[in-house]
Ligand SMILES: Cc1cc2nc3c(=O)[nH]c(=O)nc-3n(C[C@H](O)[C@H](O)[C@H](O)COP(=O)(O)OP(=O)(O)OC[C@H]3O[C@@H](n4cnc5c(N)ncnc54)[C@H](O)[C@@H]3O)c2cc1C
């Protein structure tokens with residue numbers, strides 16, 4: 001790897017870029033499992049080096065999966081049928097949210113997120129300046145816009161993945177259910193985009209690491225990988241983030257929006273658990289199961305370590321501090337810590353429930369301090385209402 | 396099938412973009428990490444429902460009895476959109492009774508946080524036509540015609556609110572208090588709520604739960620005729636009860652410098668007493684907010700009105716318009732019909748949104764209405780409740 005000393009010798013513009021590449025590379029080197037590495041590698045090149053998500057032009061990704069038709073329309077999965085019924089009743093209209101609410105992102109009386117989503121003390125120390133209240137308000141606005149932008153990009157991925165999975169899944173009850181999820185994700189794209197467009201008036205580009213995951217899922221021809229990636233991992237992050245924001249924002253429109261979205265997402269994760277549990281148990285051999293188990297562990301780590309608001313760094317801090325310093329500051333923010341907590345307390349129990357948390361992998365989770373989530377409730381035991389009630393209580 | 400040439404061309408284009416991108420990156424010519432919008436927004440600008448002189452239908456979703464004399468109606472917009480309002484505001488209902496349209500204001504008693512619907516809570520007034528009608532006959536599925544929301548009895552910049560409510564006057568107060576407490580940690584709310592008897596207390600559970608779960612709030616209940624063993628205050632909300640309660644607040648006050656406001660809503664006599672007492676204690680008039688609950692006149696004051704159309708000159712948005720006013724028409728109705736941009740909301744003299752300056756001439760105003768003595772003395776009138784006695788010049792400011 002390029003040593004820090006060599007990097008210091010480069011002109012500063014080039015230096016920060018090389019730092020960026022080095023960082024991308026170190027992300028890949030963190031992946032221990034060679035098979036996972038080879039499946040994520042090409043996506044990582046496209047996302048972190050070529051920055052396909054940031055080029056300002058549409059991205060095309062060749063998707064190949066098998067569409068599974070069944071001309072006999074079997075009633076093959078009662079629990080999915082029930083989810084389908086619930087989803088039909090749970091439809092809502094994005095237009096009906098209170099859009100007339102005037103949102104002032106800079107009003108300190110209605111903070112979008114608590115101040116501790118930034119570790120200002122750490123940042124101030126690294127840079128050697130004190131932030132004024134106005135600068136802090138701008139950073140809070142940047143952080144919320146950034147998070148919501150990533151949700152939006154994630155929702156676009158979820159929309160396409162849901163459509164593909166609907167084609168590929170072998171349960172007919174699952175296909176009907178899947179149609180509602182496609183509609184749900186379309187609505188999520190609508191409401192997040194509308195909020196960013198009309199209230200935040202700012203949209204960040206997709207985060208490179210999120211691009212990598214979406215790219216890898218789109219190109220993987222195995223439907224269960226798409227499913228695992230989207231329904232368990234990405235939705236897991238989303239639920240973590242939605243939950244944290246829902247609990248902590250004082251902005252009523254955003255709260256209402258998230259409340260509705262969380263209800264939908266909890267169904268999606270529930271569906272993911274049902275379909276994958278069945279699949280892992282009956283369709284995969286042990287080798288295949290292990291591969292998925294390793295893959296989810298690595299992706300979980302990637303998300304924990306790399307979902308770090310680099311876009312805000314590039315906008316405000318590039319040249320002032322290094323990526324490494326930025327990483328430290330983001331990791332130290334208490335709000336981010338809460339977000340990671342909610343995210344893993346959803347994701348890990350779901351992995352357990354679908355059979356991807358065997359005794360073989362558990363020591364790895366323990367090593368990185370995630371073992372405290374082993375015993376939590378999985379999505380099929382937790383309804384959207386319960387989830388919201390839990391969040392309300394913790395507020 | 397796509398021809399090979401086309402495919403190669405596409406690859407080449409992608410490669411070109413990729414290379415350009417890396418080159419830019421290395422030269423430090425980065426694009427900002429944000430996405431610019433292409434073309435206009437696809438979303439309409441959402442605003443609260445525009446005020447209209449014609450009321451729109453609301454649907455009664457549920458009816459809940461609060462006390463023997465008070466009933467809460469759960470309302471939803473007839474067209475399915477959310478019922479948007481600010482805590483403390485009211486709707487003006489046009490209720491058809493015995494062939495007559497009676498206009499009555501009712502404050503929204505729920506918090507706007509609990510949308511999309513909202514509630515009103517109506518307490519019987521002895522001999523009152525609309526209040527008794529709604530208490531006896533309102534049922535789920537009914538349609539009620541309403542204007543609004545209107546009113547400026549809403550939370551302002553103050554960070555400490557001292558709220559005095561009597562009887563049905565709790566409706567806007569409960570909405571404001573609940574909304575503030577649920578959304579802001581930096582606001583303190585102190586509420587004193589008076590009633591005749593224990594059975595008359597509206598929202599008791601809700602208010603007590605709020606006080607319990609928010610350390611930055613306090614609640615005191617006062618009864619004129621308390622039951623045996625009553626642990627709250629005793630007596631009507633006059634000086635004897637209010638004075639000591641205010642003393643106590645003053646005494647326990649944590650931050651003497653905070654921006655404090657008084658919100659008062661209840662029976663006429665209580666409100667007058669409270670105002671006098673607060674003024675005597677040195678509270679400046681601009682720190683006192685009041686909502687007076689009363690019914691407007693049944694019929695326009697018809698005395699001394701001309702029998703023919705008169706012309707009125709209205710200056711609004713820097714332009715003068717000559718407006719003909721037909722006999723019986725209000726200044727607001729005539730102005731709107733002539734296309735003058737005149738603001739208004741409740742159209743019944745309850746909100747002062749239509750307040751304008753009478754520069755010349757005389758008008759007859761329906762009473763009672765919400766103008767203060769001060770405003771009257773300064774030449775303000777309510778366009779929605781005024782009819783010209785002759786040629787008039789108006790200024791909409
Ligand atoms: C801005 C505003 C908000 C309001 N909010 C509410 C609310 O949330 N809940 C609620 O119950 N009411 C509220 N009111 C009062 C309501 O609009 C009516 O005035 C009330 O319901 C009486 O109407 P009525 O048709 O039953 O009585 P009317 O037929 O108009 O009056 C019958 C008799 O009672 C007298 N009277 C009228 N009103 C009162 C009164 N308040 N107290 C004592 N005597 C009276 C009249 O002078 C008359 O003699 C509000 C009024 C205003 C202006």
Ligand code: FES
Nearest residue numbers: 740742746747779
């Ligand atoms: S419009 Fe409300 S007082 Fe005239």
Ligand SMILES: [Fe+2]
Nearest residue numbers: 155158185188
């Ligand atoms: Fe979604």
Ligand SMILES: [Fe+2]
Nearest residue numbers: 158235265268
């Ligand atoms: Fe989803």
